[in-house]
Amino acid sequence: SLGYINGRFVSLEELVLPIEERGHQFGDGVYEFFRVYEGHPFMLEEHLDRLYRSADLIRIDIAPDRDELRAIMDELVTRSGLASGDIYLQVTRGVAPRNHAFPSVPSSLTMTIKPWRELAPGVREQGVQVLLHPDERWLNCHIKSLNLLPNILAKQAAVEAGCFEAVLVRDGFVTEGSSSNAYLVRDGAIRTHPATNHILGGIARIAVRRIAEEQGIPFIEEAFGPEELLAADEAFLTSSGIELVPIAGVHGRGPIGSGSPGPVARAIHARYAELT
Ligand code: PDD
Numbered sequence: 001s002l003g004y005i006n007g008r009f010v011s012l013e014e015l016v017l018p019i020e021e022r023g024h025q026f027g028d029g030v031y032e033f034f035r036v037y038e039g040h041p042f043m044l045e046e047h048l049d050r051l052y053r054s055a056d057l058i059r060i061d062i063a064p065d066r067d068e069l070r071a072i073m074d075e076l077v078t079r080s081g082l083a084s085g086d087i088y089l090q091v092t093r094g095v096a097p098r099n100h101a102f103p104s105v106p107s108s109l110t111m112t113i114k115p116w117r118e119l120a121p122g123v124r125e126q127g128v129q130v131l132l133h134p135d136e137r138w139l140n141c142h143i144k145s146l147n148l149l150p151n152i153l154a155k156q157a158a159v160e161a162g163c164f165e166a167v168l169v170r171d172g173f174v175t176e177g178s179s180s181n182a183y184l185v186r187d188g189a190i191r192t193h194p195a196t197n198h199i200l201g202g203i204a205r206i207a208v209r210r211i212a213e214e215q216g217i218p219f220i221e222e223a224f225g226p227e228e229l230l231a232a233d234e235a236f237l238t239s240s241g242i243e244l245v246p247i248a249g250v251h252g253r254g255p256i257g258s259g260s261p262g263p264v265a266r267a268i269h270a271r272y273a274e275l276t
Pocket of ligand 1: 033151176177178179180181199200201202203204205238239240241
């Protein structure tokens with residue numbers, strides 16, 4: 001494991017932030033989570049697009065430009081000696097005496113690289129249970145903001161119900177998971193919520209869309225409700241960390257399809273694994 005803070009590579013123990021860091025006091029920042037496979041962050045350019053876009057949307061200027069940031073990440077991977085790992089990157093509005101309005105200080109960039117957090121055994125092979133949970137978030141879910149309180153409360157409710165993920169429902173429609181995107185499969189077509197301000201446009205979601213196009217599987221961006229989810233042939237979740245995990249059933253509501261991973265989820269994940 002290794003850390004990085006504003007120009008310095010440090011051990012995780014040395015990576016400490018001042019009390020008046022705005023990420024800490026206000027959640028005033030954005031983040032990215034990349035998975036590194038054999039030394040290379042998967043879909044790096046798409047992640048960097050989203051990072052700079054998220055920062056722009058909350059008016060934070062990331063000091064390193066894209067080429068510099070790519071070089072820093074490369075050095076982080078090399079110095080860590082990890083061939084595979086998870087990179088967590090956070091940009092905040094910097095360190096300044098507590099005051100809601102923007103300070104005139106440089107933004108702050110920190111990163112860590114750590115070994116992969118592995119999925120529990122059997123998860124991908126057997127599929128998981130999900131809990132339907134109200135989506136209590138704000139109207140800018142497309143920004144990868146540090147403010148994750150509704151997400152962690154939903155995830156904890158899922159865990160306490162014995163589920164892997166909370167599937168969020170807003171105005172009668174499934175938006176996404178608390179830390180993943182959600183899909184159903186019906187009559188051979190994949191359906192998922194459109195990439196609006198109500199979801200985080202996942203990078204794994206972009207990969208799934210490309211694979212579906214390549215394999216001739218329709219990829220329909222149209223929201224669905226809980227009843228349609230329950231009546232689906234298959235369903236699955238994606239994120240950079242979990243790649244693709246099939247949904248076997250909805251807590252308290254019964255199985256989806258056969259209750260075990262279906263052919264479309266299997267085919268998409270097999271191709272995903274080839275691309276990483
Ligand atoms: N979460 N939706 C939400 C709300 C998320 O938090 C995430 C990812 C995704 C999937 O995005 P991607 O495919 O780019 O990983 C969708 C990350 C992994 C996290 O918070 O750790």
